Amino acid sequence: MIRINEELLEFMNGAALSLQGRFVAERRFAPRAVVLEQGVRVEFVHIVKSGIAKCYLMEENGAEFIQEFFGAGEIFGEIEMFHDEESFGAVEALTDLVVYRLSRSDFERLLTENQKFNRLILKGLAAKVKYKAFRHSFHQLNPIETNLLRLKGQFPDFLKVISKPDVANYLGVTERSLNRSLKSLKERKLIE
Amino acid sequence: MIRINEELLEFMNGAALSLQGRFVAERRFAPRAVVLEQGVRVEFVHIVKSGIAKCYLMEENGAEFIQEFFGAGEIFGEIEMFHDEESFGAVEALTDLVVYRLSRSDFERLLTENQKFNRLILKGLAAKVKYKAFRHSFHQLNPIETNLLRLKGQFPDFLKVISKPDVANYLGVTERSLNRSLKSLKERKLIE
DNA sequence: CGGGAAAAAGGACATTTGTCCGAAGCATCG
DNA sequence: CGATGCTTCGGACAAATGTCCTTTTTCCCG
Numbered sequence: 079m080i081r082i083n084e085e086l087l088e089f090m091n092g093a094a095l096s097l098q099g100r101f102v103a104e105r106r107f108a109p110r111a112v113v114l115e116q117g118v119r120v121e122f123v124h125i126v127k128s129g130i131a132k133c134y135l136m137e138e139n140g141a142e143f144i145q146e147f148f149g150a151g152e153i154f155g156e157i158e159m160f161h162d163e164e165s166f167g168a169v170e171a172l173t174d175l176v177v178y179r180l181s182r183s184d185f186e187r188l189l190t191e192n193q194k195f196n197r198l199i200l201k202g203l204a205a206k207v208k209y210k211a212f213r214h215s216f217h218q219l220n221p222i223e224t225n226l227l228r229l230k231g232q233f234p235d236f237l238k239v240i241s242k243p244d245v246a247n248y249l250g251v252t253e254r255s256l257n258r259s260l261k262s263l264k265e266r267k268l269i270e
Numbered sequence: 271m272i273r274i275n276e277e278l279l280e281f282m283n284g285a286a287l288s289l290q291g292r293f294v295a296e297r298r299f300a301p302r303a304v305v306l307e308q309g310v311r312v313e314f315v316h317i318v319k320s321g322i323a324k325c326y327l328m329e330e331n332g333a334e335f336i337q338e339f340f341g342a343g344e345i346f347g348e349i350e351m352f353h354d355e356e357s358f359g360a361v362e363a364l365t366d367l368v369v370y371r372l373s374r375s376d377f378e379r380l381l382t383e384n385q386k387f388n389r390l391i392l393k394g395l396a397a398k399v400k401y402k403a404f405r406h407s408f409h410q411l412n413p414i415e416t417n418l419l420r421l422k423g424q425f426p427d428f429l430k431v432i433s434k435p436d437v438a439n440y441l442g443v444t445e446r447s448l449n450r451s452l453k454s455l456k457e458r459k460l461i462e
Numbered sequence: 463c464g465g466g467a468a469a470a471a472g473g474a475c476a477t478t479t480g481t482c483c484g485a486a487g488c489a490t491c492g
Numbered sequence: 493c494g495a496t497g498c499t500t501c502g503g504a505c506a507a508a509t510g511t512c513c514t515t516t517t518t519c520c521c522g
Contacts, residue, residue, distance in 0.1 A: 135403060137411055143407040143411060159396075160389075160392055160396040161396065166404070167403065189392075200381075201353065203392065203398075204348070204349045204353065205352075206395075207399055207402065211327060211402065214335070214406045217406070217410070218335060218410075222479080250407075251479070252481080254481080254482095257501060258479085259479095261502085444509075444510055444511080445470085445471090446471090446509085447508080
């Protein structure tokens, strides 16, 4: 649920002050701050140094669907670099957030000149695809309660870290339905 | 719905007979043949030369959820290369299928030695992530009928190419529900 | 052409989830 | 302390989807 990428974090931490002779900028965001808007040209790739952010997609009708929660080492904005497109989702800080920020050209250069970085990006993308494949499948084939139990299994304290509306948007259900399922699970002592 | 990757197809077609001095094997599969099993060590990366295949994930309860339909230029097996894992899904030919096949070591070598190939793989992975993000979101937030209309918009003849059980598994619904929705859409002259 | 097996479609009812809205809890401020 | 507004929770009903099983259609082969 809250994803991390230790390898990339380690790489960035180690290389942060001088990557190929350049300086990697660090930015801070307060909770609720928008790091990346939906539908704008993406100028920077961000890598989470610490904190948690949510990545979500807004539909025309205003519904938001949360794609992932980014924890340490997770990267975003890279997808758009490869097709030179506008951001297809938004990213918003949930906690105090510190990110490394790479310009488009620095990212490009690193990708071609640093073999290790290149491989980390490939691995990161592959992990995202795999994560999404499992998530969508499980999600689709199981009722809300089962999904909640799975989340609890992966991340026991998720209800303390993620707000209820966010959990609902992550599961793609209404808050009403989420409440109903939570209540039922509690009555059966399966959570809390 | 049926995805293609023209750039990669073009690259493979052009380079097929001698990629860095090596020979790229070509394989053929009849409809229903299994190209890649779920849960086995992945030894080869495949790239579709022609035909259509389905990529699906089998849950413990036997339900299968179709991730994508691979058309020309689509690659599979690459995800598993980066983390050295077992295949997390299966791939099965739907039509006569011709694929290029790269061994693990050839894939690795190409990735590090051929800048263009490297970039094509990156782009391909990014496209997969983006595709999955939109699909899951739309899927989750809309009823079956809306999803069917969307498929029809993207691929008007999908019902002639993809079998009903496959469409149902792609949408993650039962055949009963699919029938119901199709009937309703037909009565309202929205499809067919 | 006819019989029978297999595949596809659909009826009836159960379950899950959504919608709408009112009730209950909780903070703020005079 | 009590009024006010905000947020959260949950009841009642509607809609969507699943389950189970019967009916209908298709197709094959004699």
